[in-house]
Amino acid sequence: xxxxxxxxxxxxxxxxxxxxxxxxxxxxxxxxxxxxxxxxxxxxxxxxxxxxxxxxxxxxxxxxxxxxxxxxxxxxxxxxxxxxxxxxxxxxxxxxxxxxxxxxxxxxxxxxxxxxxxxxxxxxxxxxxxxxxxxxxxxxxxxxxxxxxxxxxxxxxxxxxxxxxxxxxxxxxxxxxxxxxxxxxxxxxxxxxxxxxxxxxxxxxxxxxxxxxxxxxxxxxxxxxxxxxxxxxxxxxxxxxxxxxxxxxxxxxxxxxxxxxxxxxxxxxxxxxxxxxxxxxxxxxxxxxxxxxxxxxxxxxxxxxxxxxxxxxxxxxxxxxxxxxxxxxxxxxxxxxxxxxxxxxxxxxxxxxxxxxxxxxxxxxxxxxxxxxxxxxxxxxxxxxxxxxxxxxxxxxxxxxxxxx
Numbered sequence: 001x002x003x004x005x006x007x008x009x010x011x012x013x014x015x016x017x018x019x020x021x022x023x024x025x026x027x028x029x030x031x032x033x034x035x036x037x038x039x040x041x042x043x044x045x046x047x048x049x050x051x052x053x054x055x056x057x058x059x060x061x062x063x064x065x066x067x068x069x070x071x072x073x074x075x076x077x078x079x080x081x082x083x084x085x086x087x088x089x090x091x092x093x094x095x096x097x098x099x100x101x102x103x104x105x106x107x108x109x110x111x112x113x114x115x116x117x118x119x120x121x122x123x124x125x126x127x128x129x130x131x132x133x134x135x136x137x138x139x140x141x142x143x144x145x146x147x148x149x150x151x152x153x154x155x156x157x158x159x160x161x162x163x164x165x166x167x168x169x170x171x172x173x174x175x176x177x178x179x180x181x182x183x184x185x186x187x188x189x190x191x192x193x194x195x196x197x198x199x200x201x202x203x204x205x206x207x208x209x210x211x212x213x214x215x216x217x218x219x220x221x222x223x224x225x226x227x228x229x230x231x232x233x234x235x236x237x238x239x240x241x242x243x244x245x246x247x248x249x250x251x252x253x254x255x256x257x258x259x260x261x262x263x264x265x266x267x268x269x270x271x272x273x274x275x276x277x278x279x280x281x282x283x284x285x286x287x288x289x290x291x292x293x294x295x296x297x298x299x300x301x302x303x304x305x306x307x308x309x310x311x312x313x314x315x316x317x318x319x320x321x322x323x324x325x326x327x328x329x330x331x332x333x334x335x336x337x338x339x340x341x342x343x344x345x346x347x348x349x350x351x352x353x354x355x356x357x358x359x360x361x362x363x364x365x366x367x368x369x370x371x372x373x374x375x376x377x378x379x380x381x382x383x384x385x386x387x388x389x390x391x392x393x394x395x396x397x398x399x400x401x402x403x404x405x
Contacts (some may be wrong), residue, residue, distance in 0.1 A: 001296045016234055026135055028194045033093060033128070034157055036187030039138030039180050044117075046236045046244050055241060055376060059266045059368035061114065062237055066229075066361030068122045072356050076127050077350035080134060086195050088131035093192045100188075109144060110243045126353065132373035133349045137339040210344040220397055221331075221338055222355050228331065229298060229359025229391035233388040235320060238367055242380050243305075247313050273322045277329050286330045287402035293326030294394035301388035327394055337338045341400070363387070 048058050082090045099120035106113045280289045300320035307313050335352060339345045366386060371379035 026132070026195070029089060029191050030132060031157065032187055032191035032194075036184045036191060039184040039187060043180060046240050047103075048106070049241060049244060055379075056243065056368050056372045058241065059155070059238075059364045059371065061118070062233070062364040063361050063368065065122055066233075066357045066364060068118060069126045069357040072123065072351050072359065073126055073130070073354040073357070074208070076123070077130055077346055079127070080131055080350075081208050081346045085131035085138075088127050089135075090195050092124045092128035092131065092193045093188045095120050095127065096188045097185055099124060100185050104181055106125075126357075127141065130346075130354050131347050133339075133353070134346055137336040137345055137349065169246070169273050182300040208347055208350075210347040213344045213347060214342055218338060218342055218351070221335060221399065223350050224331070224394055225352050225355035226359035227390045228328075229356035229361075230363040230387060230390045231301070231324065231394070232356070232362040233363035233367075234301065236323060238363070238380075238383065239304075239317070242307075243313060245376050246308065246380065247310055271327050273355060274329065277326050281330060281333055284402070286333055287398065290327050290330035290334075290397065291395045293323045293330070294391060296323035297327065297391045297394065298388045301324075301384050301391060304384040305388075318376040330402075331394075331397070333402050334397070337401035363390075 045062070046057055048061070049055065053061075076088075094358045099117050102113045102116035102120070105115070277289060280286065297320060300316055300323055303312075303319065307316050334351075339348045342348045367379070367383050370383050370386075373379070373384060
């Protein structure tokens, strides 16, 4: 199925400068890495809670994670400028391996293993996210069918995201949470194979010195990444903790399977919405899509304030996934166009990733402070009320590509 999707993407005329090998292998590698992330790394926060770490400590752990990414983002961007996105992605996949190995010994050795985990995982994630987006924006320069392109990528990615948490959860329930980490290690290595023989056509070896960078053109799209990052943390790590603390509080290792199943239930919703959103973007409605799905995210986060049952969790999760898919696709399409227009693609992409991680770090810090002051139940409710206010900012970004197409 993945191969068919990749063939469909690669055969379309909108990839003007991309060869089948370069574009196809880039996305096959992303699919495999997505499986690896959701098999093991997605369970980190829940595992920490289950072995005795407090919610405040876990949230502060993620503050450190995101803020370290902010610090290292521009130096790693210079590395991408020097060696290209392909080699950067390969390096990032192998950097994740020592991170997961260290995390498997957190229960025995505590803080030293957490420090190693943060250092290697932040380096891997930052290098990968920038490398992938730099490659993607460079290879997709035609605005007429960009929505369909983003939709096809999102569909393939969603399949991986939908199935891997369930598999990881079952492995954690039947064996041990660390079993899913071991399997994820294999996928991180496999994710590098499609890229090893790929020829990287990007010009490299330049210095990241954007003295002529058009800040006026880029600032709005950079600032909106802060509420996007805030919503990302609220919908991933914080949501998993919310479920395990308040919804599945009585479960043992089976909580991993429940969380995986809950994540996988939104698969159909994501697939259908991604396909529809891609058509809307190509029908000159990307700007409106971004605004209305951002508003929908406000509403879905407000509903999370009152969630206390599994049925309510499923409903709000599905609703929010539909909204987040919409604004993320519309934003990604606009971001790719802006990256090409600025003439400083690597720097612009690095700044988008810096600001989105800043937003996620702020969300983790807010959650830590609120729970420390108000406790678990009230703290989560207040946090999602705050999130609903913050994500309003997503609706105010405007991209020139939606004025042209």
